[in-house]
Amino acid sequence: MIKVAILGFGNVARHLYAAFSGTGEVEIVQIYNRSLGTIPLEFKTDFTSQLSEIKESDVYIIAIPDDDIKGFSEKLPFHNRLVVHTSGSVDIQILSEKNRKGVFYPLQTFSKDRDIDFINIPICVEASNTSDLKTLQKIAGCISEKTVEIISEDRRKLHLAAVFINNFTNHLYHISEDIVSENHLDFDLLKPLIIETANKIKSLSPSESQTGPAKRKDKKTIEKHLDLLNNDWYKDIYKIITKSIQQAHGKKL
Numbered sequence: 001m002i003k004v005a006i007l008g009f010g011n012v013a014r015h016l017y018a019a020f021s022g023t024g025e026v027e028i029v030q031i032y033n034r035s036l037g038t039i040p041l042e043f044k045t046d047f048t049s050q051l052s053e054i055k056e057s058d059v060y061i062i063a064i065p066d067d068d069i070k071g072f073s074e075k076l077p078f079h080n081r082l083v084v085h086t087s088g089s090v091d092i093q094i095l096s097e098k099n100r101k102g103v104f105y106p107l108q109t110f111s112k113d114r115d116i117d118f119i120n121i122p123i124c125v126e127a128s129n130t131s132d133l134k135t136l137q138k139i140a141g142c143i144s145e146k147t148v149e150i151i152s153e154d155r156r157k158l159h160l161a162a163v164f165i166n167n168f169t170n171h172l173y174h175i176s177e178d179i180v181s182e183n184h185l186d187f188d189l190l191k192p193l194i195i196e197t198a199n200k201i202k203s204l205s206p207s208e209s210q211t212g213p214a215k216r217k218d219k220k221t222i223e224k225h226l227d228l229l230n231n232d233w234y235k236d237i238y239k240i241i242t243k244s245i246q247q248a249h250g251k252k253l
């Protein structure tokens with residue numbers, strides 16, 4: 001059994017606990033969190049809010065916000081153990097020199113109250129020595145069929161691409177929801193379109209999948225859409241994305 005301690009109790013920490021708990025090869029020996037509120041019943045492991053009480057483990061997974069990883073890793077009261085973070089954009093080197101460093105980045109979007117199957121989630125691992133890399137590959141292999149070794153520089157670029165795919169796309173859903181709800185229309189009407197847009201990518205490239213007034217250069221439709229928008233932010237977003245689509249497809253505005 002590989003002993004793992006999870007440091008943090010947010011979105012990623014909870015999902016990692018659930019995923020590892022289903023394996024016979026990894027034991028979550030403890031979850032540390034700086035505050036201990038009510039712990040949901042499904043978390044059947046030891047909890048602590050004291051850094052000094054963190055149990056000895058083979059791997060310590062820090063799953064807290066990116067900007068806090070550096071300072072937190074420096075506060076850990078032990079030396080020469082394998083400490084990893086789960087961020088897509090934070091360099092491995094930011095971790096404290098006191099311990100051996102690694103990264104265990106699951107390339108997916110996680111929200112606390114949404115179940116997710118890890119089996120198809122790529123886990124990007126990195127470590128400062130071969131033996132630690134093997135340990136990370138082993139625990140990743142217990143929960144996912146896709147483990148990839150990726151250095152910090154490439155992981156940052158992957159994360160940038162992921163932000164466009166997930167965070168920005170989701171924000172566009174939000175804008176669409178605002179537009180339909182302002183006009184007393186049902187957002188559910190758009191859900192089949194969301195699903196088909198995502199499904200298309202399984203067989204077509206993004207460039208082949210593109211449709212719409214921007215690509216067709218339907219100027220009148222574009223102008224009508226801009227007239228309908230009463231939010232200046234949304235107008236700017238519409239214009240910039242239209243321009244980007246037209247540039248990508250070789251047409252001038």
Ligand SMILES: NC(=O)c1ccc[n+]([C@@H]2O[C@H](COP(=O)([O-])OP(=O)(O)OC[C@H]3O[C@@H](n4cnc5c(N)ncnc54)[C@H](OP(=O)(O)O)[C@@H]3O)[C@@H](O)[C@H]2O)c1
Pocket residue numbers: 008009010011012013033034035062063064065066068072085086087088089105106107108109110111
């Ligand atoms: N969410 C995703 O979709 C996703 C996907 C892949 C990777 N990641 C990466 O995973 C990491 C965690 O993300 P998340 O979404 O799980 O974050 P999150 O839900 O916001 O994590 C909150 C957790 O961090 C703790 N925390 C906050 N500031 C802290 C500090 N200064 N010191 C110690 N603990 C602190 C919180 O403690 P309290 O409960 O006391 O507030 C809570 O346990 C990030 O590096 C993120 O980039 C996230």
